[in-house]
Amino acid sequence: MKILIKQIFREFYILINRLSLVEKLIYSLFIIALIRAVYLTILNLSKKIIDYIVANSQMIFAICFGVLAIFIFGLGLYLYISRARHKQNILDEISIDDHTSEPRNIYIDGNYNENININGDQIEIHGDVININQDFSEVAKEIRDLINELKNQGYSEEDAQKEIATELAEEARKKPKVRKKLFMWKNSFSTNTVKTNDEIEVAREVVSSATDYSYTSSKDFTEVVSGHYQKLDELLQAKKWKEADLETAKIIYVISHNELPETSPYRTYRRNYFSSEYLKVLPRKDLNNINRLWLKYSNGRFGFSVQKRIWKRLGGGSDTTYNSEEIQEKFGDEVGWRKEGDWVYYSDIYYSLRSPSGHLPILFMLNSDKSERCDIDFEILEVIVGRI
Incomplete structure (x- = not known):
């Protein structure tokens, strides 16, 4: 319905632009007459409404007072519930941050026919060192390169992503700094807004985001x-x-x-x-x-x-x-x-x-x-x- 109304206005606009000056003047006079008629109708209706309100003022006052009381009660209840939810969200965020405040070193031993080591701020993969504190575009590129390398070793796309995500999640459970980084990336790039504390789920979303993250340098x-x-x-x-x-x-x-x-x-x-x-x-x-x-x-x-x-x-x-x-x-x-x-x-x-x-x-x-x-x-x- 909304789209239909929009289309009608567009066609009307195009039609007006095609009219001559005389035609536009005639249409303007017609619109002015129509507006005047609507105005007089509204004016007469308003007078009748006012007369009715004056004649029944006590009853209307009682109804309005009751509605206002219900509205104030409902507003108070809504604000109370909203405040309670806000406090709960803050507690949820704090519960995540409490586990991610202490920086430590990370070592991941993967089963990729080669070892994968993540040391502090670096990920070492087949001799290739990746800084996890650099721009995500660079990290994402390294993850995609690793996936391609694993595929060349016989892994499927899905298995390669799962393997990387599993190892990252395992170490994220042990090392707060990596966990904090994974959750930050998940919150920044994932389209899934549901909160979770599951490291494996977050790691999978990060790897998936890195796979889709393909803008050029x-x-x-x-x-x-x-x-x-x-x-x-x-x-x-x-x-x-x-x-x-x-x-x-x-x-x-x-x-x-x-x-x-x-x-x-x-x-x-x-x-x-x-x-x-x-x-x-x-x-x-x-x-x-x-x-x-x-x-x-x-x-x-x-x-x-x-x-x-x-x-x-x-x-x-x-x-x-x-x-x-x-x-x-x-x-x-x-x-x-x-x-x-x-x-x-x-x-x-x-x-x-x-x-x-x-x-x-x-x-x-x-x-x-x-x-x-x-x-x-x-x-x-x-x-x-x-x-x-």
């Missing part, structure tokens, strides 16, 4: 930085997420607008208005370049591909026919665009690395003004899912 971004994306690159590198979100929207608008056919009615849309048609003509190369920059500087936390992975896991696709409002709401809940059963205001968008995975970018998908609750154009997301 900074040396491959020469073309990106020297093209349309220099400012975006600088903003993301400086962790200015809000400014980068706006710059992403600007880049998409400028490139897509230039790609639209001369006869396209979307060329007449107001500046900075976004439609799924813009994303359909945005060159795939540009879409992937923007995505890689977000992945690179957020350590895989933000970007189109992260949003796609969450959307697909929840059952969403690239066809509006199959994407229910329930899927949209679940997606909004998971990426932090919804809270307590409702869409957040734009001012509540959390521009920080501590926000949920897939939280950004968002601005180019908004139908709403910045003073309103977020109204996401899921047609745009569906186009991205089909093209990224």
